[in-house]
Amino acid sequence: MQLIGVRTAPAVSRSLAKQIRTVGKVDVDETRLAYVNTKISGWVTKLYVDYTGKQVVKGEPLLLIYSPDLVSAQEEYLLALRTRSSMAMPPELKEVEASQDTLLESSRRRLLLWDITPGQIEELEKTGKPRTEMTILAPIDGIVLEKMVIDGAYITSGMNLYKIADLSRVWILADVYEYEVPLVRQGQQARIDLPYLAGRRLTATVSFVHPTLDPVTRTVRVRLEVENPGLMIKPEMFVNVEIAVSAGMRLSIPIEAVIDSGTRKIVYVEKKPGVYEMREVTLGSRGEQYVEVLRGIRKNERVVTSGNFLIDSESQLRFGTGGGHQH
Numbered sequence: 001m002q003l004i005g006v007r008t009a010p011a012v013s014r015s016l017a018k019q020i021r022t023v024g025k026v027d028v029d030e031t032r033l034a035y036v037n038t039k040i041s042g043w044v045t046k047l048y049v050d051y052t053g054k055q056v057v058k059g060e061p062l063l064l065i066y067s068p069d070l071v072s073a074q075e076e077y078l079l080a081l082r083t084r085s086s087m088a089m090p091p092e093l094k095e096v097e098a099s100q101d102t103l104l105e106s107s108r109r110r111l112l113l114w115d116i117t118p119g120q121i122e123e124l125e126k127t128g129k130p131r132t133e134m135t136i137l138a139p140i141d142g143i144v145l146e147k148m149v150i151d152g153a154y155i156t157s158g159m160n161l162y163k164i165a166d167l168s169r170v171w172i173l174a175d176v177y178e179y180e181v182p183l184v185r186q187g188q189q190a191r192i193d194l195p196y197l198a199g200r201r202l203t204a205t206v207s208f209v210h211p212t213l214d215p216v217t218r219t220v221r222v223r224l225e226v227e228n229p230g231l232m233i234k235p236e237m238f239v240n241v242e243i244a245v246s247a248g249m250r251l252s253i254p255i256e257a258v259i260d261s262g263t264r265k266i267v268y269v270e271k272k273p274g275v276y277e278m279r280e281v282t283l284g285s286r287g288e289q290y291v292e293v294l295r296g297i298r299k300n301e302r303v304v305t306s307g308n309f310l311i312d313s314e315s316q317l318r319f320g321t322g323g324g325h326q327h
Contacts, residue, residue, distance in 0.1 A: 006307035008270050009254050011297045016247040016287040020184065024174035024192075024224065024241040026233050032166035034139045039114050039157050042067030045133060047151045049144060049162070056138040062162060063149065065134045070114065074130035077107035081125060142166040143231075167235070170228050172204060174241045175219035183245040183285075184209055190224055193240040194233065202226050202233075206243065252290040257303040258283065267297065268304040268311050276304060276311055 046064040049056060056062070084100045111121055116134075124130065146163035149155060172192065176184055184206060192202040204226035213220050224241065226233075233239065258281070259266045265283055268276040281296030297303065304311060 006276075006311070007305050008302040009257065009305045011251060011253045011293060011299055011301050011303060013249045013251050013299065014290060016250045016252055016285055016290060016292060018183075018245060018247075018287040020176060020180050020243040020245055022174045022176055022241050022243075024172040024239050026235050026237045026239065027171045027173050028145070028165045028167070028235050029169050029171050029225065032140070032142070032169065034142070034164050035160045036062060036136060036139060036162040036164065037158055037160050038065065038134075038136060038155065040065070040067045040069050040134070041156045042070065042134070042154070044149060044151055044153050044155060047149070049138075049147070050151070052144055052147045054144045055142070056144060056164065057141050058138055060138045062136045062138055065136065065155070066132060067134060070116075070134055071130050071132055073107070073110055073114065074124055077104070077111060077121075078124070078128060078130070080104040080107045136161070138164060140164055140166055141168075165235075167231050168228055169225060170233060170235065171207075172224040172226060172239060172241065174222050174224065175214070175217060176222050176243075178213060178218050178220060180245075181209070181220045183247060184222055184243060185245075188243055188245065190241055190243040192224075192226055193242070195238070195240060197232065200232075204241070247285040247287070247292065250285060250292040251297070251299055252287070252292050253297065253303050254305045255286070255289060255291050257305045257308065258291060259308060268308050269297065270302040270304065 042065040044063055045066050048061045048063060080100070080103045084104050108121060112118070120131070142164040143166075144162055145165050147161075148159075148163075149161040155161065186206055186209065188206045190204045190206060192204050194200045194202070204224040206222060207225045208223040210221040210223070222243075253267065257267050264280050267279050267281055269279050271277050279296045282294040284292035284294045286292070
């Protein structure tokens with residue numbers, strides 16, 4: 001209906017959808033991050049991966065270590081193996097045989113704990129010659145983010161040598177205001193816009209909503225996961241994030257129907273053609289085009305969506321803050 005430019009719309013139950021827009025920062029996926037270290041001490045005799053930023057594949061040699069401890073452990077295993085093989089114990093010395101078996105197994109376990117593979121132990125048994133050097137391999141596919149070792153350096157057990165990250169999938173960390181947090185759930189889809197690649201968009205998934213609120217910014221950290229084809233997005237980059245959310249079916253009216261005076265929210269309800277009644281309303285969730293009405297409007301009542309400011313002005317002039325207006 002349109003009288004002097006006045007248009008109305010009904011209050012009905014509808015799906016209240018909106019887009020939560022924020023800015024996110026790209027970060028490494030912590031589940032795809034690995035530190036490389038050793039369980040033995042020794043000297044680096046060769047660096048195969050000698051600079052930060054290099055791409056490696058799982059199983060690729062990273063460096064070569066000479067370790068006297070490793071040599072001693074292998075010699076101890078060979079000695080136990082030769083002793084056990086060369087001596088046939090009579091039945092009355094079964095305890096001695098059991099002791100030798102225990103020593104042999106203990107020596108083997110020590111090599112395994114130092115990351116010597118069963119295949120390498122089998123080779124040691126065949127050749128009878130200890131390996132003087134040990135090759136450290138890349139544990140995952142990825143990019144070397146940090147290199148903490150140089151050629152010829154002495155390293156100790158437990159010392160971190162490389163930090164490697166698989167960047168084929170990354171995290172995006174975004175902050176969402178507290179009033180929007182109830183709408184964000186794990187598994188929701190989000191659109192990622194890359195401001196430095198015009199027109200390029202990626203689809204991410206909400207993987208975690210942090211359980212605490214930042215008291216300064218009044219925001220909650222939301223983590224999204226996104227595939228990173230061609231490694232086009234890098235850690236520490238900023239991206240634009242849009243999370244599509246829905247508050248479900250709610251009794252709602254068009255946003256433009258609401259007049260917000262700062263102290264109260266008012267709508268004009270059409271009682272009959274040309275007659276409008278002012279109502280104070282309580283609002284709930286807000287969508288892109290519609291807002292939920294918690295109190296003040298009943299279902300199917302028609303509210304003024306265009307011309308309401310004119311009606312309100314005339315109402316103020318004629319009736320002060322009165323309740324009805326006829327035009």
